[in-house]
Amino acid sequence: MASYDFDGERYERASAHQRAWGGDLMSLLDLKGNERVLDLGCGDGALTERLARLVPAGSVLGIDSSEGMVATARAHHQADNLGFSLMDITDMSFENEFDVVFSNAALHWVHDHDALLAAAHGALRSGGCILWDFAGEGNCQTFFSVIREVMSAKPWSELFQGFTWPWFMPSRDTYETMAADAGFSRLEVTDLVRDQVFPTAEAMVAWTDQPCIVPFLAALPKSERTVFRDEVVRRTLERAGRPDGTCFESFRRIRVYAMR
Numbered sequence: 001m002a003s004y005d006f007d008g009e010r011y012e013r014a015s016a017h018q019r020a021w022g023g024d025l026m027s028l029l030d031l032k033g034n035e036r037v038l039d040l041g042c043g044d045g046a047l048t049e050r051l052a053r054l055v056p057a058g059s060v061l062g063i064d065s066s067e068g069m070v071a072t073a074r075a076h077h078q079a080d081n082l083g084f085s086l087m088d089i090t091d092m093s094f095e096n097e098f099d100v101v102f103s104n105a106a107l108h109w110v111h112d113h114d115a116l117l118a119a120a121h122g123a124l125r126s127g128g129c130i131l132w133d134f135a136g137e138g139n140c141q142t143f144f145s146v147i148r149e150v151m152s153a154k155p156w157s158e159l160f161q162g163f164t165w166p167w168f169m170p171s172r173d174t175y176e177t178m179a180a181d182a183g184f185s186r187l188e189v190t191d192l193v194r195d196q197v198f199p200t201a202e203a204m205v206a207w208t209d210q211p212c213i214v215p216f217l218a219a220l221p222k223s224e225r226t227v228f229r230d231e232v233v234r235r236t237l238e239r240a241g242r243p244d245g246t247c248f249e250s251f252r253r254i255r256v257y258a259m260r
Helices: 010-016 016-026 047-052 067-076 113-123 141-152 172-181 199-211 214-218 222-240
Strands: 036-040 061-065 082-086 098-104 124-135 185-191 195-196 246-249 252-259
Touching: 016 047, 016 098, 016 124, 036 047, 047 082, 061 067, 061 172, 061 195, 061 214, 067 082, 082 141, 113 124, 113 172, 141 172, 141 246, 172 185, 172 252, 195 199, 199 214, 199 222, 199 246, 222 246
Parallel strands: 036 061, 036 098, 061 082, 098 124
Antiparallel strands: 124 252, 185 252, 195 246
């Protein structure tokens, strides 16, 4: 999993829809209050803290590969049963430690989901579960079409030679097969339509800046970043903008529940 320099404070301000989805996902957990929970890709820690409140006699560990995200999480969210660790998800090697492996709006940043599923299976205690929500096929169609166009235009096309697309966004059927092969039981894989209307252009730009465009700016020399970013934002708003001043983007999710 590639690690990018996300700004945790800016992400916190631009991620209201991700937090809302995370609240919906969390409501599906059937917790007694003494579980040990692992939050994969914890980001700014807002949802991780909410998980900690649900297990007052248990504990929650949030991991993320972004120093900026972990710094924000540690600064803003503190509790006796809550911890954060700077760790790449693909490097985790927990064994029989957790009752729940939770993740919201993060795992599309992981390319190797076969390894991820195996590691999550190993991290769970017998009877434990995974509950994940991440981007799936058809996600962010406006932004993706724009970013590909701008990347392929001069002078940036040469600078993106060899660039690795930062996300893995499978179909439901593809992921159901992958998860079944990992040895989980009671497997449920669902695809969800979460299309988003941003209330203002500024709100959509904030989401574009953190986190969407970050991997692309990281691939460019500093002298090219502002011009590239401004062109992506301009084209995105042209296509996503609506007469009432709102902006539309497609959001498609994969929800995964499975037990060990």
